[in-house]
Amino acid sequence: MELASSRGALWLLRIFFILLVVFLYVPLLVLVVFSFNNGDVTFPLQGFTTQWYVRAAENPALVASLQRSAIVATVTSVLSVGLGVMASYALIRRVFRGKGAFSALVFSPLVIPYLVFGIALLVLFKMLDKVMIALTGSYLDVGMHAVIVGHVVVALPYTILTILPLLERLSVSLEEAAHDLGASPWKTFWRVTFPLLMPALVSAFLIAFTLSFDEYAIASFLAGSQVTWPVFLFGQLRVSTNLPEMVAVSSVILVISVGLVVGAEMGRQRSERRVTATAE
Amino acid sequence: MAKGEPGSGRSTAGLLSGPLLWLFLFFILPVFLITAYSIGSMHLLPTDTGGVTLSSWKRFLTGDSVYLSLFWKSVRISLTVSIVVVLLAYPIGYFLALCVRKRKYVLLLVIIAPFLTSYLLRVLAWKVILGDRGVINSALYQLHLRTPDHPVEWLIYSQFAVMLVLAYVWIPFVALPIFVALNNLDPSYLEAAGDLGADRWKAFVRVTLPLSMPGVTAAFVFVFVPTIGEFVTPQIVGGSADGSNFLFGNAINARFTQALDWQSGSVMALFLLIVVAVLMTIFGRRISVRNMET
Secondary structure (H helix, E strand, O other): OOOOOOHHHHHHHHHHHHHHHHHHHHHHHHHHHHHOEOOOOOOOOOOEOOHHHHHHHOOHHHHHHHHHHHHHHHHHHHHHHHHHHHHHHHHHHOOOOOHHHHHHHHHHHHOOOHHHHHHHHHHHHHHHHHHHHHHHOOOOOOOHHHHHHHHHHHHHHHHHHHHHHHHHHOOHHHHHHHHHOOOOHHHHHHHHHHHHHHHHHHHHHHHHHHHHHHOOHHHHHHOOOOOOHHHHHHHHOOOHHHHHHHHHHHHHHHHHHHHHHHHHHHHHHHHHHHHHHHHO | OOOOOOOOHHHHHHHHHHHHHHHHHHHHHHHHHHHHHHOOOOOOOOOOOOOOOOHHHHHHHOOOOHHHHHHHHHHHHHHHHHHHHHHHHHHHHHHHHHHOOOOHHHHHHHHHHHHHOOHHHHHHHHHHHHOOOOHHHHHHHHOOOOOOOOOOHHHOOOHHHHHHHHHHHHHHHHHHHHHHHHHOOOHHHHHHHHHOOOOHHHHHHHHHHHHHHHHHHHHHHHHHHHHHOOOHHHHHHHOOOOOOOOOHHHHHHHHHHOOOOHHHHHHHHHHHHHHHHHHHHHHHHHOOHHHHOO
16 A cells, blocks of 8 residues: 555645645746836737837846856855855865864854844944044945855755755765875865866856845845946836836746756756765 | 775865865855954954953843844744745645645756846835735736725835745745655555555655655745845845834844944854854754755
8 A cells, every 4th residue: 555645635735736836936937027018018909019028138227236146156156166165075084073063153144034134244344444444544334245254054954954965975985095196185175176166166166056046135235336236226116117127137037047957957967976886 | 905906095175175175265264263352352443342241242132132033023923924935835846845846956956046037126025015005006006906095014124025935036946855754755654544544644644754754844944044044134124214114134134234343243143153153053953955956
């Protein structure tokens, strides 16, 4: 007897699964459909157009916000992957006192409310400005650098979670062999570990990138005048005439981000299978 | 680890220094600063006056604080959303982990993929669907069930809208820990239950469900914690002028962006952080982050 489910229950579960997939995807499809609608974002549809895409591309404030988000997300990904490698390496390959506390610290940004974290960083940067004005007369203010600083903190646990499993499966004997052959730890890392780790690093990069590119709460406090894309989008939501343009850009981002993430996940699983196969 | 092996103490310190320095400066220090702010020992705005005092805390925690009752309202909404989401996600996790043989992970990715798209975008989609001239209402006009002067008003800018959108946003993410817990379940337990004469229902209640509880707990915490600090969704689909559907997060946000009362804002932000920290200490032991990998 199949104990997980009876035939009737299996059908119910199947139908439920399909309904949930419909529930999850219909809103996204609605957005994409409206991005080609020759009218505002209401029914009935008015016919096909690509004007919203053209208008979006010609909107300088919108394009600037996208560029800023691209820069912020790129720098965030590089930094958080770099720090993520260091932290993962320490967690997997090293024995040190306070490992539990270190692990709790690096993973705690997973659960901090972004609202609170954004506010706390805002206070930090205002404090820094106050000190700087007192000492030098100039100040830094918030902006893209502040957004990056915050995004690295919240992206770090995700990059570690992506790198850890692969690093754990990489056989230590490869590193030991390099060491026995006279390679320095630095050289061992760059010549042996790093290339093997590459697939995980790529997916960690993509995860950090998408997280940062899409992040609103922290950026809303720290972007200042250097508005990133989500902050710009949020500001435009009140103006219903601009909605179709926003929907158009969002559709493009939707397609790209789904493609990237699915690609990254497939790459990661394939590489993990490969590493597991070499290890056995 | 013996000395001289790859991994001497000095290089370990080097590895730790980067992440530790970053998190100390940009994570721990800022939290300390809002703590200092909440007791009035920092003055960054012209409106900040007075010395070190617990008055803001006192005002928040005692008496007729509107913010504390707003906090409890947010807790109620978050709890409802979390329970609904876990109840909806459990059958999905169960189906994928125990009933599907082929292409299990592809179907899992189908469920999770929406979570990886823009958060604002998904909220925006519901604004388009639920709005007074949105998909549902205009469909009703077309069918002559309603006239444009009388849209179904409770669809948007209501507590219902806030809860629906929050649930929509979190279901994909929550299916994951439940799936992982059920997927790691040793099938021989179920076989044993069958051999000992348990029927399907009994096997589920006595074996599968208890063994999947860590995943359920993780799922619950993973929705409850972020939704309790939520302020974006209420502003987009709950936001009427009077802010009657606003949550605690909106109140904190308003302290900083509109009222410029950073001291009581810090009190509320820190209070939220403490609540989350307490929840994580209670539930954290049952959730191993590392088990969440697929």
